[in-house]
Amino acid sequence: MSPGESDAGAIQRVRIWVDWNGDYVFADNELVSSEIFAVSQMVDDKYTATATIDIPLYAVTDRQINLRIISHYINGADGDAAYISPILSGEVLDYGFEVKFSGISNYADFIASETSLAIRREAVSFTDLSGSETTIQGWNWTFTGGTPASYIGQTPPQVTYNEAGSYPVTLAITDSDSVSYSTTKEQFIKAKLTPVCEADSNWGPYAHISGLTFDQINNIDGNDTDAGYSSYLEDFSTELTVNNTYQLTVLANAGNGEWNDSQRFGVWINWNGNDQFEDSEMVHEEIYIAANQNEEKELTTNITVPVTAVKRATIMRVMVAYNDDSSVKDACATLDSGEFEDYAISVKPIVELSDNAFTLLEGVDDNVNLTINRMAGSTGEVSVSVEIENNNFRIEPDQNSLIWLDGEENSQAITVSFINDDINQSAEDVTLNARTIVDGYTIDEQQVTFTLIDDNNQAPVIELPADFQIGISESVQIIAQVSDADDDMLTLSWAQSSGTSVTLEGATSTTITFNAPANAEVLEFTLCATDKFGVVTESSITVTVTAPAEPTPEPKVKESSGGSLNWSIIILLLAFTSNRRRGMKVSN
Incomplete structure (x- = not known):
């Protein structure tokens, strides 16, 4: 950018949009770069802005994509959107380019209506843009730091964030072949504390x-x-x-x-x-x-x-x-x-909980410990009162109150037991409320969610082929059969547990491929299947890499160097021949 007639103190901005979906509209979520600079930062009347642009998997590949650059003097809302008529001072440039097909047909991907928003007062909508050669049958969203924190389904509700920070978003999809794909966009959402009112x-x-x-x-x-x-x-x-x-x-x-x-x-x-x-x-x-x-x-x-x-x-x-x-x-x-x-x-908070969520399996997990820490710097006597929401009797704490005297800053724990009632019930969430009390007043309330999974939930089933052998450096494919009686969406993960490390393709699907090492050895691989309740099934398979057998060498006749023994053999042969001839004459 060059300054033109701008003053040295003028504040400028350069912004870049790309029409990834090819609909000829630059949407807000298609803003790929925005940089503010002052004319005083220019060197030799030039300022260089550099943007690294990641090409999304959902970008159209059958026609030209438009790219728009706006460099302008910041004045009110000028430049906030890609369509300005007109901007007070600046320039708009349009370019076109094509995206080649990556060859990846199965992927999880998404966009957000906003990636920068005010905490508590603004919400963000997410749109699924995943692709699959077969039918996508499951979507599992994770919104770290957001409310809700997770969602199962293609279109999640709007998500809000209560604390300032940068947060990742993860989407996992499962296709009709029970193969899972996932993507995580790190620091994708930037939630900010914004002014309460104008002044x-x-x-x-x-x-x-x-x-x-x-x-x-x-x-x-x-x-x-x-x-x-x-x-x-x-x-x-x-x-x-x-x-x-x-x-x-x-x-x-x-x-x-x-x-x-x-x-x-x-x-x-x-x-x-x-x-x-x-x-x-x-x-x-x-x-x-x-x-x-x-x-x-x-x-x-x-x-x-x-x-x-x-x-x-x-x-x-x-x-x-x-x-x-x-x-x-x-x-x-x-x-x-x-x-x-x-x-x-x-x-x-005066006290902090070690965890805010537990998953308990009836008949497996009898109890868990909830640790409560009193924070340093607080004064006076502090107590924490716990109670189960809606008087749910499927979990039971071993005590209902903890007390710290003035000056005490130690940790205390409550043991929460899962009561096995021998009745088949659907999985449910039960909330435990922990109220912090100072001078008789409740000053804070924190919640712990217990997900209770009854006896009727069944673990995933994995069927692997029998152990087998393969030649060195050969291509290997292992196909697993994975099922779940409850039709839960499963998360799959392959890992190598022994042998020279190899690169696994399809490590989150039912089928993995790899190239065997160049040496004879034993490799072991484990497949882990996890259902939506966290129930895990593991199964392992051994692949023996063998070197080709060496051919059996043919016997070699030792060449003679000449000597008396060889002459003896010749003399004996001559004598034998002579006797044969004489014998023939006798018989005639």
């Missing part, structure tokens, strides 16, 4: 924040901005503990204001996590006299984390403003002059 200022160069510290947040260098609103949600964060007190320090810069201006210092924290700054969530308010022009005044306050604070990521908003009606108890105001800043904070 701004008409005159940022006056009162503004030039520095802030709060527990692990230290935003001093480079914070002297007068933007009216600044979001540091992705740049600074800290983790707090219930009942603890932390000091917040803010450097309030008077900017172009007068030294005796009356100014307001306000702090809000969305403790209940409802994505709204309520009046009760204003944790500090202070009127102060500004420092001299362009000088700083240090403001401090102590903030105690309430026991009712939500145990997840939330937002702290800090305001320094000219003291007028627009700054009075309103975290979402447009100030006459001043600045808002947002920071990410999260509140640690």
Whole structure:
């Protein structure tokens, strides 16, 4: 990109779309690259943006695919979509290219309506784009960090994410031949903490924040901005503990204001996590006299984390403003002059559970231990009360309450037993609620899900051919017969357990192929079949690699070097011949 007539401080963006499905529409999920840069970053009036583009398996191969590049000055919504009429400043370029067929006909693949979204407030839809030479009969989705966390079926419901982070998504499909294929897209979904509401200022160069510290947040260098609103949600964060007190320090810069201006210092924290700054969530308010022009005044306050604070990521908003009606108890105001800043904070639970899900097989798993850890930094007496939802009597904890005294930070455990009632029932999920109690108040509730699988669930069945022999370096194919009486979707996995390592093709299907090693030896392979309840069946097969038999050598006659023995043989032969002749004469 070249600057044209742009100022050195101008912010530009280059974005790339590819019409993978060939429908002549650049969809939002077909954005493959987006990069922001400043004109000041250019070298010799040039800025080079490089994008690595992964070709999806579902890309059309029977016609040309369109690629669009937009390089533009950032102005409002310009460039957010591939169709702009017109952009304020920039250029749009279109190119065409073709994708060759990869030869892969069976694959799991998908797209998402959005890959970057706000936690709790936005949801993402997933579309299956898998391919198979036969009929696809099963889909198994896994949404790590999402709600729901998994789904069985082709079209999952919309998925939301409650915690900021980058999350993978996995799709496994099974075709009519019971062969499974899967794909995992790592860090596919980026869930972000986003501002609760808009806030701004008409005159940022006056009162503004030039520095802030709060527990692990230290935003001093480079914070002297007068933007009216600044979001540091992705740049600074800290983790707090219930009942603890932390000091917040803010450097309030008077900017172009007068030294005796009356100014307001306000702090809000969305403790209940409802994505709204309520009046009760204003944790500090202070009127102060500004420092001299362009000088700083240090403001401090102590903030105690309430026991009712939500145990997840939330937002702290800090305001320094000219003291007028627009700054009075309103975290979402447009100030006459001043600045808002947002920071990410999260509140640690006082106790953490070792697991949030168990699978119990009746007649196999009698009980499991649920470990509960009290976190460091918390104070006072803490108790955890457990109860089974809906009074389900198929599981039973050995105790209903755990207590930690002030200063204790050890782990404790509850044993949960699976009661075998000898009645065939469908598999079901039972929830155990663990409530954390401080000073008589329930400050947190965590759930543990127990999936109970009754006696009627049957394990998968594997039939492998008999052990056999094969020649060195020959191609080998092993075909397994796998079935499940409950018609559960199965996950297959082959592994080599002995011998020189070979490359297995089809390691997640019923059929594997490989090339035998160049040496005679014994190879062993194990097939593992797992049903949807986690019941596992394993079976192994041995393949003996043999070298070709060496041919039997023919007897060799030793050549003579000449000597008296050979002359003796000749003399004897002559004598024998002479006697034969004389004998013939006698008989006549």
